[in-house]
Amino acid sequence: MARSLSIDDIIAELPRRLHLAVDNQAAIAPKQPAVIDHANALTFEELRRSSLDTATRLGELGVRAGDRVMIVSENCVAAAVLLLAMSRLDAWAIIVNPRLSQRELEQIREHSGARLVLFASGVSPEAATHAVSYNAKSAGIVGFSEIAASEINPAARPERVEEDGHKQVAILVYTSGTTGAPKGVMLTHQNLLFSARTNALYEARGSGHQFYIVLPISHIAGFTFLLMSMMMGATGRLVRRFEPALVSKAISSGEVSILGGVPATYQRLLEYEDAFGATRDDCGVLEHLMVAGAPLDLTLKSRIEERYRVPLLNCYGITECSPTISSVRPQEPKSDQTVGSFVAGVEGRIVRLDGSLAAAGEVGELHVRGPNVMLGYYHAPELTAAAIDGGGWFKTGDLGRIDDACLYIVGRLKEMIIRSGFNVYPAEVEAVLNSHPAVIQSAVVGKPVPGNEEVVAFVQLQSDAKTTVDDLAEYLNPLLTSYKRPSQIIKLESLPATATGKILKSKLAASVRQAKQ
Numbered sequence: 421m422a423r424s425l426s427i428d429d430i431i432a433e434l435p436r437r438l439h440l441a442v443d444n445q446a447a448i449a450p451k452q453p454a455v456i457d458h459a460n461a462l463t464f465e466e467l468r469r470s471s472l473d474t475a476t477r478l479g480e481l482g483v484r485a486g487d488r489v490m491i492v493s494e495n496c497v498a499a500a501v502l503l504l505a506m507s508r509l510d511a512w513a514i515i516v517n518p519r520l521s522q523r524e525l526e527q528i529r530e531h532s533g534a535r536l537v538l539f540a541s542g543v544s545p546e547a548a549t550h551a552v553s554y555n556a557k558s559a560g561i562v563g564f565s566e567i568a569a570s571e572i573n574p575a576a577r578p579e580r581v582e583e584d585g586h587k588q589v590a591i592l593v594y595t596s597g598t599t600g601a602p603k604g605v606m607l608t609h610q611n612l613l614f615s616a617r618t619n620a621l622y623e624a625r626g627s628g629h630q631f632y633i634v635l636p637i638s639h640i641a642g643f644t645f646l647l648m649s650m651m652m653g654a655t656g657r658l659v660r661r662f663e664p665a666l667v668s669k670a671i672s673s674g675e676v677s678i679l680g681g682v683p684a685t686y687q688r689l690l691e692y693e694d695a696f697g698a699t700r701d702d703c704g705v706l707e708h709l710m711v712a713g714a715p716l717d718l719t720l721k722s723r724i725e726e727r728y729r730v731p732l733l734n735c736y737g738i739t740e741c742s743p744t745i746s747s748v749r750p751q752e753p754k755s756d757q758t759v760g761s762f763v764a765g766v767e768g769r770i771v772r773l774d775g776s777l778a779a780a781g782e783v784g785e786l787h788v789r790g791p792n793v794m795l796g797y798y799h800a801p802e803l804t805a806a807a808i809d810g811g812g813w814f815k816t817g818d819l820g821r822i823d824d825a826c827l828y829i830v831g832r833l834k835e836m837i838i839r840s841g842f843n844v845y846p847a848e849v850e851a852v853l854n855s856h857p858a859v860i861q862s863a864v865v866g867k868p869v870p871g872n873e874e875v876v877a878f879v880q881l882q883s884d885a886k887t888t889v890d891d892l893a894e895y896l897n898p899l900l901t902s903y904k905r906p907s908q909i910i911k912l913e914s915l916p917a918t919a920t921g922k923i924l925k926s927k928l929a930a931s932v933r934q935a936k937q
Contacts (some may be wrong), residue, residue, distance in 0.1 A: 424639075426616075427765030431791060434613045436585045439507040441651045442468055444606075453655045455646075457543075460497040460563075464653075470563060471504035477561050478505055479535065481569060485510035487530045487546060488592060492525070492547045493540035495637050495658040500590045500646060502538060503637075505607070507590060510581045511535075512654035514592045514604075514640050517638040521903045522553060522782035527602050528594050530797065535576035541648055542566025543660060549919045551643030586610035586791065591638055592798060593739050595843055604798030605739050614791040615742035616648040618763040619751065621678060621708055621733075628707070629654035629737060632676040634662045634685070639746030639841065641712060646682050654678075664692030671728075674704035682713035682841030686724050686732070687871030693727070700918065708901045711736055715829070716757055720871050734759050738816060739843075740807065741766075741929070742792040746827045747814075758826040766790035770822055778821075783830055786820040787813040835925070839873050842903045847923075849906065851898045855878060858885035863908065863915055865929040876932050877906035880915050908932075 435441050442464060445452070450465035471787035483489055489511050493499040499515065506513040510699065516525060518540070529537060538559060556568035582588040584606055592606045602679035616622070618676060631649040633656050635642035659666070659673060667689055670676045681689075686709075690894055692699070708729055711721075712735040724732045736759035737743030748760035754877045767789045770778040778784035793814045796804035808814050813841070819831040837844040845863035853862040860880045867874040873934060881887060889909040896905050914922040 427791060429763055430615065431610070432616060434585065434610060436771070437507050437581075437588075437609050437649065438590055438768055439471060439504045439613065439616075441647070442471070442504055445650065445653045448862065449653055451664050452653060454650065455500045455656045455658060457496045457499045457658045458660065462497060462501075462601065467501065468503070468876050470501050471508060473537075474501050474561050474564075477506040477559065478511075479508060481559065481571040483509055483536055484578050485581045486512070487535035487576060488512045488514055488579075490516050490525075490529060490532070490534045490537040491512045491540075492537065492544075492550055493516050493661040494547070495633055495642065495657060496540055496543045496660065498540050498543065498561075498567055499637060500658065501561075501564065502567070503591075503646075510588065510827075512579070512589050512592050514594070514641065514772075515638040516594075518544040518550060519660075522550065523899055524602075525550060525900060526918065528604075529750040531594075531602050532592060532604060533573070533576050534850045535573050537570040539570075540566065540570040541568045544665075554854065557781070564843035581796070585613070587795070590796060591643070593643075593711055595739055595845075596630070603800065603803065605616065606798050606911075607742050608795050609653045609850040611742040611792055611794065612644070612647055613651070614765065615737075615744045615763075616651050618765055618792075619644070619648055619744055619747065621685050621710070621892060622648065628677070629677055629707075630677045631656045632667065632670060633657060634659040634667065635680055635682070635841065638888075641680065641841065644743060649678075661726055664689045664703055668693055668698070671706055677705045678708045678710070679706070680710040683711055683716055683720060683871035684714070684840045686711065689702075690720075698727075699928050701731075703730075706730060709733065710747075712737060714871075714873060716836040717871055718757060736760070736827065738818075740794045740814060741788060741790075741816075742794065744792060745788055753782055754826070758823075758828050760787075760827065761825050762827065766792055767823065768827065770820060771815075781821055781823050783821045784816050784821055785833060786816045786827070786829070788816060789813045790835050835865075836875050837864075837875055839866075839875055839903050844875055844904050849875065849877065849896075849904055852896060853879060853892065856887070856895050858887040859892070859914060861923070861925045863925055863928055865925055865932060867908070867932040874903065874907040876908045876910065876928075878910050878912055878915055878928050880912055885912060 428515045446464040446468040454464040454467045541548040541549045549567040554570040559567045589606045593701045637643045673800045709732045730870035731753035733748040735747040744758045770784040772784045789812045817833045820829045849864045850862045867876045916927045
């Protein structure tokens, strides 16, 4: 077992609520730029005041302490203001990627019992489209006229408010789950503040840093980057979508000192710069590169480090752990695929399938325990009990080993596919595919590609079906968000199966791995 340092001092210094981290910085450096996007910029004092005014307005609209409120938005200053306003109200924020389909949005709204849905219509065309379908009108938020609000849900019932930050939920993050049904991960104020505070880069804190936040804040990694920049007194540059040309330009112009991404982020950045013959004589003020969300290819790692002349720090985390579990430290860069050592306050152990503790270097399931572990799954006590044992150990479902205090992730017990840092659950994609009248059955597997993983679907159609793979792709478009849609659909006369009819996904996965790229 790997055990961390004492956490008492860390927890004692944490603010009780998310917004207090900004209030603290506003008192220290009120004129320091806090958040910037393509159209807006706020200092820490302006961010504090704006979130106060917004909280007042949301209260006038009917938002109460304990209510769940959905925020459908790309990365932008308005979203940051709304998040802090929710904290001030003790409401639960649900940040939603606007690229989700109407079906997916409605699943989250129904499961959460959201009191209100807010849309950043001026930032995201997709959010604007969703706003129309919900008959949303201007929320009347000063400085952000583009924010639209749905009608209040009179049936919504507020949850109990807890004074203690380790019990009060701050955000509800939805994952799809292996059954395809949405799961709401309840993360408390302490969960999130602790995770941001124990990040490997926190010790580099200072007002001079510029975080380039391109990971969606609807994803827990992007959210943590935003929160960490606020806690550090740094400037968070919120970018709507990843565009290699913009990232490359921002690095050259000295607008990026800290960049985080998934392996696909760096793969696409290299491809863009290679296409233009970039040699990278100037890396501006770039100091730190972080990567997480998918297995890291060593060739990609070495190319990035050679190009930008700073270590690429590999990290590991999952939504249920807020998300940080381990990280390579800037002062101790690694040349292999380790995801570093456990962050301060987090314990980790490797467990064999029979439940016994694995020996040093032995592969088994990773269990973790600490202040980063979620409160539980919303309205799902059985799922929570299955995930967190009586001793507080969370079962990650990932296979790993520990060598010399360094954690290595070697595989996944679940079938989950990680595409561009987003979790894709085959059962959900299969359920949508199987709803097509021509489809008898389907199977979805992951296909490894450099720096990423693609979604591949195999389908068995009715014998008289005239449906093409293009027809199926078109059918999926409005029902699944882009990263869940298969990059390839393959028709088979029948899917390989056991005598009992269980589809042999291992054979299908092997076939896509062996296929010529």
